[in-house]
Amino acid sequence: MTKRPLHPRSLAAQAMGKIDPLTKAVVPPIHVATTYIRDADNAYSSGFVYGRPDNETVHEAQAVLAMLEEAKAGALLFGSGMAAATAVFQALSPGDHVVASKVMYWALRAWLLTEATRWGLKIEFVETDDLAALKAAVKPGITKLIWAETPSNPLWTITDIAAAAEIAHAAGAKLAVDSTCASPVHTRPLTLGADIVMHAATKVLNGHSDVVAGALCASEDDEFWGRVKTVRKMQGGILGPFEAYLLMRGMRTLHLRQERQSASAMALAQKLSAHPLVSRVLYPGLPQHPGHDIAARQMQGGFGYMLSIQVSGGEQAAVAAAARVELYKRATSLGGVESLIEHRASIEGAGSPCPPDLLRLSTGIEDVEDLYADLDQALKAGHG
Numbered sequence: 001m002t003k004r005p006l007h008p009r010s011l012a013a014q015a016m017g018k019i020d021p022l023t024k025a026v027v028p029p030i031h032v033a034t035t036y037i038r039d040a041d042n043a044y045s046s047g048f049v050y051g052r053p054d055n056e057t058v059h060e061a062q063a064v065l066a067m068l069e070e071a072k073a074g075a076l077l078f079g080s081g082m083a084a085a086t087a088v089f090q091a092l093s094p095g096d097h098v099v100a101s102k103v104m105y106w107a108l109r110a111w112l113l114t115e116a117t118r119w120g121l122k123i124e125f126v127e128t129d130d131l132a133a134l135k136a137a138v139k140p141g142i143t144k145l146i147w148a149e150t151p152s153n154p155l156w157t158i159t160d161i162a163a164a165a166e167i168a169h170a171a172g173a174k175l176a177v178d179s180t181c182a183s184p185v186h187t188r189p190l191t192l193g194a195d196i197v198m199h200a201a202t203k204v205l206n207g208h209s210d211v212v213a214g215a216l217c218a219s220e221d222d223e224f225w226g227r228v229k230t231v232r233k234m235q236g237g238i239l240g241p242f243e244a245y246l247l248m249r250g251m252r253t254l255h256l257r258q259e260r261q262s263a264s265a266m267a268l269a270q271k272l273s274a275h276p277l278v279s280r281v282l283y284p285g286l287p288q289h290p291g292h293d294i295a296a297r298q299m300q301g302g303f304g305y306m307l308s309i310q311v312s313g314g315e316q317a318a319v320a321a322a323a324r325v326e327l328y329k330r331a332t333s334l335g336g337v338e339s340l341i342e343h344r345a346s347i348e349g350a351g352s353p354c355p356p357d358l359l360r361l362s363t364g365i366e367d368v369e370d371l372y373a374d375l376d377q378a379l380k381a382g383h384g
C-alpha cells in the first residue's frame with residue numbers, strides 16, 4: 001500500500017490491501033483451521049492458539065471494520081448482531097443500572113426485559129433523543145451504561161451521540177451506540193465520544209442478505225472492553241471464517257452501496273411525502289423530521305437506507321399495500337441490495353412503540369423509479 005494516507009473507501013475496497021505472501025493472490029485465503037502447532041519449547045510464537053478466539057480471516061474482517069469506525073481498540077466479530085449486543089450487557093455486573101433507548105430493535109428490547117433483568121441488570125427505557133429525559137434517567141455513580149440506537153428502528157429517531165456521551169461520562173457510565181442503520185459511511189460514533197459501537201453486520205455491512213453476523217468496536221482497550229473480549233472468547237459467540245470472508249467481501253463495496261441506497265431512500269422519502277395515500281413519512285433526511293438538525297450534524301453524506309411510511313386508511317390498508325408489492329420483497333431484515341417492505345407492528349407485538357399503520361422500507365440498489373412505481377401501485381390498487 002502507498003505511504004500516503006488513504007481514504008476509508010480505498011482501504012475498504014482492497015480489504016486493507018493484504019496480499020497472500022505465498023501465492024500473491026489479491027484475495028487472501030479463507031483460514032479454516034481450528035488449531036495451530038505449538039513450538040518445540042511449548043510456546044505459541046504465531047500468536048494463534050485455538051480456533052474459537054483466534055482466526056486470521058476473522059482478524060482480517062475485524063481490521064477492515066476497525067478502520068471504518070476509527071476504533072482505536074479494534075473490532076470484534078460475533079455470530080449475530082444479538083450476540084454482539086448481549087455481550088456488552090453481559091460484561092456488566094448484576095445490579096448495574098442501564099438506560100436504554102425506548103425505540104430500538106425489538107428483539108434486543110425483549111431480551112433486556114427478560115434475560116438481562118433476570119440476570120440482575122436494572123434496565124430503564126427512555127426516549128434517548130430527548131436529552132432532558134436521558135439526563136434525568138441517568139443516576140451518577142450507579143448507571144454503568146447508556147445504550148442508544150440511532151437512527152432507531154423503526155421510527156428513525158435520532159439521538160445526539162456527542163451529547164449522550166457527555167451525559168454518560170459525567171455520570172461515570174459508558175455510551176454504547178447501535179449504529180446498524182447509519183453505518184460507518186454516514187456516522188462514526190466513536191469519533192463523537194461513544195465508547196462502544198455495535199453493528200448487526202447482517203445488514204448493510206455485509207449487504208447481500210446472506211450472512212448473519214454482529215460486531216462491536218471500541219475506542220479504548222480498558223477493563224470494560226477486556227470484559228467484552230472475555231465474554232466473546234469464553235461464551236463462544238464467534239463468527240465462522242466463511243461468514244467473515246463474505247462479510248469482508250461485502251465491506252469492499254460498502255461505500256458504493258450505502259451511497260446509492262441512501263440517495264434512493266432520500267428520493268423515496270421526498271416523493272412519498274407528497275403521496276395522497278401516505279399520511280406520514282419517517283426519515284431523518286426530511287427537514288420536518290424532529291431529529292433532522294442533529295442528523296444533519298452527525299451523519300455525513302446521507303441519512304441512511306431506512307425509512308418508514310404511515311398509510312392513510314390505517315393498519316388494514318398498510319397490510320394490504322404490503323401484500324400488493326411486486327418489486328419490493330415482503331420480508332424482515334434490512335440493508336441488503338434488494339429492497340424490503342414489512343408491516344412492523346405485527347412482528348413487534350404488544351409493548352411496541354411502532355404505530356399499526358406503519359410500513360418499514362429497506363432501500364436496496366434497484367432503480368429508484370422502479371421502487372417508487374411499485375409502492376405507488378401497491379398503495380393505489382385498493383382505491384379503485
Ligand code: PLP
Nearest residue numbers: 080081082105153180200202213
Ligand atoms: N440491531 C438492529 C438495529 C437490527 O435491525 C437488528 C436486526 O434486525 C439487530 C440489532 C440484531 O441483529 P441480528 O439479527 O444479526 O442478530
